[in-house]
Amino acid sequence: MARIRSEVLSPFRSVRMFFYLAFMASGALGGLIALTQLLPALSNPARAGGAAETLKGLGIDAAAVALFAFLYSRESKAKDAQVARLAREERLSRLKLRAGAGDGSGRPLALGELRGTARLVIVAGPGEFVAESFRRSQPLLRELAERAVLAVPFATDGNAPELRVDEGVVVVVDDDLARRSRRLWQLRPVYTTEWAQWLDDQKKLAGVPPDSPVYLSLRMDGRVRGSGEGYPPWQAFVAQLPPVKGLWSGLLDGMDGRVL
Template identity: 65%
Template sequence: MFFYLAFIASGALGGLIAFTQLISALTNPLRAAELPDTLKGLGIDLAAVALFAFLYSREVKAENLQIARLTREETLANLKLRGDEKVVPVSALRGIARLVIVAGPASFILESFRLSQAYTDSLLERGVRVLPLATDGLMPESEMKEDDELTLQKRKKLWQLRPADTPEWSKWLDEQKDLANVSRDSPVYLSLRMDGRVRGSGVGYPPWNAFVAQLPPVKGIWSGLFDGMDGRV
């Protein structure tokens, strides 16, 4: 960005000089022959100023978007959730779990729960933990009917988290929907990387099968090597 400003200043100075030469060439018949070269030089200077001004403005816009995104993620990191009878901030899960927020009416959360059933083991192996956020204020009680106690415990572990302060969570979610031009009534999901940054989001049900295909396990030979590297932010 410093060099962009330097090039803008250089081009502006060159353009100013070329402009004075242009006036001289237009008003002095003895210098009329210099007019084509003067116009060419002025055009180059103006084009350089326009180009580097565009690049500079693009960098400023990208920087502002990055700051805004980091600010929103920091706000998310400070939101509280409840799990295992403890209340902790989302930031406490960094390096431990990949949080998936499922936000919508009770019926949407129940269907998301049902769709995740076939991927329970694989999601747990990848450190995924789900936080259901009922936007209609009716947190559903999932009907966990399994053939054995071990499977039941795995399902509970995957879906054990709850928002500790639902109004604050709802406020944050509404702000994200407004920024993304998504209707506040739309059910959405939001997935975080292992390092706590937002990995992806969308309208509708979470792509459980895609999570299994894309995320590395958190244990075994891959543990540590790919921590936090869960795709582009």
């Protein structure tokens, strides 16, 4: 599936790689022909006059082969990196969540089921880190809810804090918006071993120490748009992400930032 998505996202990559191979083969064939002409010219003084021109052609062919080999190698590495990233995103989309206040109610759902409806921010670290991330988001609950941001707190030490939104923080201007603000921190990971394994793989790939607290910000389509060590930049999310209601609904849905 990851390879198919890679082809869809980069439809002309296979065409480019085919032409690179064709040009490499053409250059290699031209070089072979030039070499067969050069050797007799060097061994026969009577034909030595054309050796310089033949040698020049051989150099051009060799340079062409080297250039297209470099381009092919670069394209192949980019393809492998993209396929690996898409495979990780597919694994992420299969991780399970439960919506609720942490009492075990609510059916588990795959993270991928929230594509197109929410921008998830995974907050992973010790319980104290999760609690502080929650506290820092409080002044911006309304703005984050307008942008369909939902937090996924994952306490890696098993000490999941109780995250209750202070009713005084939520300004009731819109009942639906107030309700979404209160739900912003109500997603809970289930099957936490799978979550821990996925995060460990991500940290290893990024060169991040295994015990470092991190955040990952996902686009509306479920792809990773940003990540880092430390607390999520809630203020930056508000500044960068467009609202998903009113005049802006649908118009800026794709402007979630480039994929990492």
